[in-house]
Amino acid sequence: MSGLLVSLWLAMQIEVAGSCPSAQQIEGELATLLPPDFAADSSDRAVVAEDGESLTISLARADGRSAARRQLARTGTCAEQAETVAVMLAVWEAQIHPEISLRLDRIGGAPAPAAPAAPRPAERAVVLTRPAAPPPGRTLMPAVGAGIVGSWQPDSVAPGGRVDVTLGVSDRALRPRLSFAGLGRHSMGVTPGEASWWRAYLAFGADYVVPVGRRWQVALGAGGVIGLLTATGSGFSSDRTARSADVGAETMVRAELKLGAVRPWLGVGLLTWLRRQTVEVTGEKTSAALPRIEPLIALGADFCWRT
Numbered sequence: 383m384s385g386l387l388v389s390l391w392l393a394m395q396i397e398v399a400g401s402c403p404s405a406q407q408i409e410g411e412l413a414t415l416l417p418p419d420f421a422a423d424s425s426d427r428a429v430v431a432e433d434g435e436s437l438t439i440s441l442a443r444a445d446g447r448s449a450a451r452r453q454l455a456r457t458g459t460c461a462e463q464a465e466t467v468a469v470m471l472a473v474w475e476a477q478i479h480p481e482i483s484l485r486l487d488r489i490g491g492a493p494a495p496a497a498p499a500a501p502r503p504a505e506r507a508v509v510l511t512r513p514a515a516p517p518p519g520r521t522l523m524p525a526v527g528a529g530i531v532g533s534w535q536p537d538s539v540a541p542g543g544r545v546d547v548t549l550g551v552s553d554r555a556l557r558p559r560l561s562f563a564g565l566g567r568h569s570m571g572v573t574p575g576e577a578s579w580w581r582a583y584l585a586f587g588a589d590y591v592v593p594v595g596r597r598w599q600v601a602l603g604a605g606g607v608i609g610l611l612t613a614t615g616s617g618f619s620s621d622r623t624a625r626s627a628d629v630g631a632e633t634m635v636r637a638e639l640k641l642g643a644v645r646p647w648l649g650v651g652l653l654t655w656l657r658r659q660t661v662e663v664t665g666e667k668t669s670a671a672l673p674r675i676e677p678l679i680a681l682g683a684d685f686c687w688r689t
Contacts, residue, residue: 400432403464411468416475426478428471432456439467441474447552448521450474521552522689525645529682533565533653535673540566540580544680548589555592559603561585561632565676570661572670575617577661579672583609583653585632601636607653613661613672630655634678643686651678 396412398405408430426449431438433453440451452470456463524547531542544563551557562584569578587605594600607630614623634651653676662669 395427396430397428398430400430402460403430403467404460405430407461407464408467408471411465412471415468415472426475430467437463437467439470441471443478449478523550523552523557523686524548524689525550525684525686527645527647527682527684529647529649529680531563531565531678531680533568534677534679535568535570537570538568540568542566544682546682546684548684550591550686555590556588557591557601558588559586559605561587561605570670570672572615572661572663573668575615575621575663577613577615577670579611579613579661581609581611581628583607583628583630583632587632589636591638597640599638599640601634601638601647601649603632603634603636603651605632606630607632607655609655611659611672613659615661615663618663626657626659628655628657628659630674634680636680638684645684645686647682647684649678649680649682651680652676653678 396405396408398408408428427442429438429440429442435456437454437456438451439454441449443449454466454470458466527546527548529544529546531544533540533542542563542565544561547560548557562582564582565580567578567580569576571577585605585607587603589601589603592600592602609628609630611626611628612623613626615621631654632651633654634649636647636649638645638647655674655676658674659672660669661672
């Protein structure tokens with residue numbers, strides 16, 4: 383009977399599509415090779431799939447990144463195939479975690495006798511040196527996200543929104559980012575009336591991602607900004623609206639939670655505008671400079687997929 387069997391006996395998940403070898407057989411062989419404390423702490427995921435007259439074995443890390451993949455011909459009994467798969471998974475784990483040691487004396491039957499001059503140990507732990515193996519493949523991880531934004535100014539707080547597009551790579555901490563944001567209307571008093579303004583901007587930059595535990599990560603981002611300012615007067619003898627382009631920079635720190643294809647995040651940022659923008663009252667000597675520093679707080683989620 384073929385099907386998908388998911389094993390939870392070890393903290394490492396073993397998924398087998400088929401019945402020969404079974405997940406239980408692979409578990410039994412793997413438990414004799416890996417240290418018990420490692421089996422309890424590991425959260426890697428192994429998948430064994432039947433492909434005609436061959437078996438495809440792959441290993442993925444806890445964050446979903448592919449660690450190794452190989453195809454083997456089906457030979458021998460189910461128990462012998464289970465032993466072969468378990469040895470391959472143990473070798474891959476030793477490559478990823480060089481601090482562990484494998485109990486290779488359990489492979490292929492009883493341990494070899496020790497030299498006559500030395501006492502025979504009950505169990506021998508052999509430290510495995512890393513054999514040559516193909517490196518894990520590189521995986522692209524694009525994501526599209528959206529969030530709500532709060533923008534603070536000395537006289538007002540305005541809501542806003544943003545859309546982010548990122549392109550991550552499995553073996554790199556740096557990911558490019560393209561963002562579009564709109565910030566709501568702020569206002570300030572300009573005698574004898576009031577001036578209000580809002581902004582929309584496009585930012586291009588990159589995030590540096592630092593893992594924090596198995597599911598959390600911190601993204602430190604920065605980028606250049608091209609924006610459009612719209613300012614409107616009210617309470618004057620003649621109210622006018624003006625628009626002006628602006629350039630600046632955006633920095634943001636985000637705490638991200640990895641939940642499969644969804645990545646919720648909470649961030650704080652700072653917008654800095656390089657041009658001095660001034661509101662002036664025609665016919666009066668009254669004027670006011672718009673703030674060039676704009677603190678932000680944002681909450682949103684990214685939707686990720688792998689290619």
